[in-house]
Amino acid sequence: MSLFSGFVLLSRLGLSTTLSLPDIAALRFGIGGLLLSPVLIRHGLSGLRPAQAAGLAVLGGLGFALFAYAGFALAPAAHGAILLHGTLALTTAVLLRVLGGQRIAPRRGLALAGITLGVATMAWDGVRQSSPALLAGDLCLLAASFCWSGYGLYVRRLGLPAVQAAAIVAGLSGLAFLPVYGWLPGTGLFRASWGDLVLQGVFQGVLIGVVSVFAYTRAVALLGAARMAMFTALVPGLATLGGYLLLGERPSSAALVGLVLTTTGMVTGLSWNNRATSPSN
Numbered sequence: 001m002s003l004f005s006g007f008v009l010l011s012r013l014g015l016s017t018t019l020s021l022p023d024i025a026a027l028r029f030g031i032g033g034l035l036l037s038p039v040l041i042r043h044g045l046s047g048l049r050p051a052q053a054a055g056l057a058v059l060g061g062l063g064f065a066l067f068a069y070a071g072f073a074l075a076p077a078a079h080g081a082i083l084l085h086g087t088l089a090l091t092t093a094v095l096l097r098v099l100g101g102q103r104i105a106p107r108r109g110l111a112l113a114g115i116t117l118g119v120a121t122m123a124w125d126g127v128r129q130s131s132p133a134l135l136a137g138d139l140c141l142l143a144a145s146f147c148w149s150g151y152g153l154y155v156r157r158l159g160l161p162a163v164q165a166a167a168i169v170a171g172l173s174g175l176a177f178l179p180v181y182g183w184l185p186g187t188g189l190f191r192a193s194w195g196d197l198v199l200q201g202v203f204q205g206v207l208i209g210v211v212s213v214f215a216y217t218r219a220v221a222l223l224g225a226a227r228m229a230m231f232t233a234l235v236p237g238l239a240t241l242g243g244y245l246l247l248g249e250r251p252s253s254a255a256l257v258g259l260v261l262t263t264t265g266m267v268t269g270l271s272w273n274n275r276a277t278s279p280s281n
Contacts, residue, residue, distance in 0.1 A: 003212040005238040006203065008080045011072045012247055014200045018188045021069045024204055026181045026189060027197075028065055031205025032213075033174025039167035046164045053168050056158075060151035060165075060213060061173030067144035074137025077243025078236075078251040078259065083122055083141035084148075085235040086262040090115045091142070092149040099153075114265025121258035152220045152228065162217040170209050236263055 014024050033040075045053045072080050090112050097103075122138060155165050181187065189197075219228050236259050243249040251259070 001234045001238070003207055003215065004085045004235045005081070005242060007068075007208050007212070008072065008077050008084070008235075008239040009242045009246060010200070010203045011069060012077050012080065012243070012249075014196065014204070015069070015073050016247075017196045018192045019196055019200060020188055021066075021073055022181050022184050022187055023189045023192070024069055024200055025065055025177060026187075027201045028204040028209045029061065029170065029174040029177045031201055032170035032209025033178075035206065035210055036163075036167040036170045039163055040171040043164050043167070045168060046160055048158065048160070048168070052158065053172060055154060056151065056160075056165060057169050057172035057176070059147050059154060060169040062176060063147040064144050064151065065173070067140045067147060071137045071139075071141035071144060074133045075141060076249045076251070076255075077247060078240040078249065078255040079122055079134070079138060080141055081236040081239030081243075082118060082255070082258050082262050083138055084145050085239075086259075086266065087115060087119055087142060087145045088149055089266055090119070091145045092152065095146070095149055095153055111265045111268045114268065115262050116265075118258040118260075118262030118265065121254050121261060124254060152216065155217055156220050156224070160217075162214045162221065165217045166210060166213040169213055 011024065015021065048056075068080075068084060071084065075083075093112055119142070151169075158165075160168075216228070240251055240255070240259055244251065
């Protein structure tokens, strides 16, 4: 949860410097892929078909990161936290229902309804401000949430060890993105200050590109994708508070309402889930 909160804040901070979206993505995929390259070289695709490995890389790497960075560039930290990590329980439930035909328990449905109301409130905030950029950013954040939920479900279905899954995501994402990045005009990687490069390189490349993918993959294996998604209840509040204290982003009244609704839904769903799985039940 600390990494997820920091991902929102540090990405917003990085995009306020001379670094652009492609620059930050290049740091994430380049450093993460380099660090995990020994694992990828040793294990290869770990018995996966190329299409399966590509699916993991798109969902957990390219798709998630690029949609998320685009959302962070267009929307404030409060929107980023709520519509990305705050909706993971909802997007995971939608994918389980649509792709797996899994029914949603009534109590869990009530929790997800609260999250849905929070998302609707955030969307209304963009409409109220008549901001196409904000709405586009919100849609990108929701797309990133679906990618990350899809990754959690897919990697658990494949039963891949966390380190090997992280190596495939980072390695294939780097191999796909870095050649494209080299042809992009106006990139600012070599014009950025050393302080910005070190901060974003360590956080995006090491902590997010490697550690967070490993930690989330391992947590999904132990807890399941649906329950793990509920644990993101802390992220919206932490990131919104951090956005105010560190970035000077004062959340709107609609953002605060969306935060309360989304967090309440997630906490309620996690509470019911814990009661349902306790030994007394």
